Amino acid sequence: MDIQLADVTIHIDENLSSEQRGTVEDSLRALEGVVSVHNADNTPHLALVEYNPDVTSSHDILERVTGQGVHAELIGI
DSSP states (O other): OOOOOEEEEEEEOSOOOHHHHHHHHHHHHTSTTEEEEEOOTTOTTEEEEEEOTTTOOHHHHHHHHHTTTOOEEEEOO
């Protein structure tokens, strides 16, 4: 079975602490269908999320972030 994956970039508006960013990353990783989350220290406002679009959507991913009180939007393809 061949699984197709998609990527989405989330722009985080706030200046989150390392701990807050970790909490956001952990909550995204817990979302079913999310394969990986990358939020580098040198680009703390950008989180790249790879996911299985057959299981979850970019909208669900964004809602997971904004549901934590973080102002963010989707950017990318």
